[in-house]
Amino acid sequence: MRVAVRATEEAIIRLLRAGHPLPGHVVNRDEETRLPVFQSVEAVPAKNFGIEGNGRIVLARGRKDVWFVDIKRRGSKVSLKDGEAFVDMRNKLQERYPGQKVTGWLVTTADVDKAARDFIANEGCLATAGAAKR
Numbered sequence: 001m002r003v004a005v006r007a008t009e010e011a012i013i014r015l016l017r018a019g020h021p022l023p024g025h026v027v028n029r030d031e032e033t034r035l036p037v038f039q040s041v042e043a044v045p046a047k048n049f050g051i052e053g054n055g056r057i058v059l060a061r062g063r064k065d066v067w068f069v070d071i072k073r074r075g076s077k078v079s080l081k082d083g084e085a086f087v088d089m090r091n092k093l094q095e096r097y098p099g100q101k102v103t104g105w106l107v108t109t110a111d112v113d114k115a116a117r118d119f120i121a122n123e124g125c126l127a128t129a130g131a132a133k134r
Contacts, residue, residue, distance in 0.1 A: 007109045007131040009043040009058055012069050016041045016060045027105070027126040028117060036065040049096055051089050066097045072108040073133060083116030087123045107131050 005015070005026055021032040038060040046057050058069040070086055072078060083106075090104035104125040106112070112120075112129040120127045 005107060005128050005131045007071050007073050007107055007133055009056065009071065012058045012071065012107065013041050013043065016058070016067065016069070022126075026128055028121065028128070029126070033126065036062045036067070038062045038065075038067070046089070049089075050092055057089075061097075062100075064100055066093065066100045066102045067105060068093055068102070069105045069107055071131075072106065072110065074108065074110050077110055078106070078108050078112040078116050078127075078129070080113060080115040080119060083113075083119045083127075086120060087125060090123070090125055109133050 005011070016035065016038055019035050019037060021034045023032050024030055027033050039062055041058065041060040043056045044059050046053055046055050058071070060067040068090070070089065072082075086104060086106050090102055094102040106120060106125065106127040108127075108129055109131050110129065112127050117127055
């Protein structure tokens with residue numbers, strides 16, 4: 001099955017609700033990533049979780065797992081500093097949901113710097129570069 005990742009909240013919500021595994025090339029991994037079953041998937045303001053900024057994240061909650069997707073629509077490359085901020089966001093959400101595993105997924109229309117990609121992967125999160133704008 002071909003999975004196209006689009007950098008819109010609606011597309012990400014549909015993708016997470018469908019529950020299809022994410023192919024390795026989509027999330028920069030050797031193997032596909034199986035999605036858990038989510039009871040709710042919604043776009044929420046990041047400030048609800050003590051995260052600075054006025055943006056929104058897509059939050060998917062299941063019994064054992066919580067996923068959040070940060071969508072970055074930009075032309076400039078995602079740097080290591082951006083990757084560190086993303087992982088910090090995941091850590092704040094992990095504090096909010098202590099009994100569940102929180103996984104972050106960064107979806108961007110730009111490229112992701114190699115150092116940032118490696119840092120995000122080492123922290124157990126996912127990154128998708130070059131997502132379609134629509």
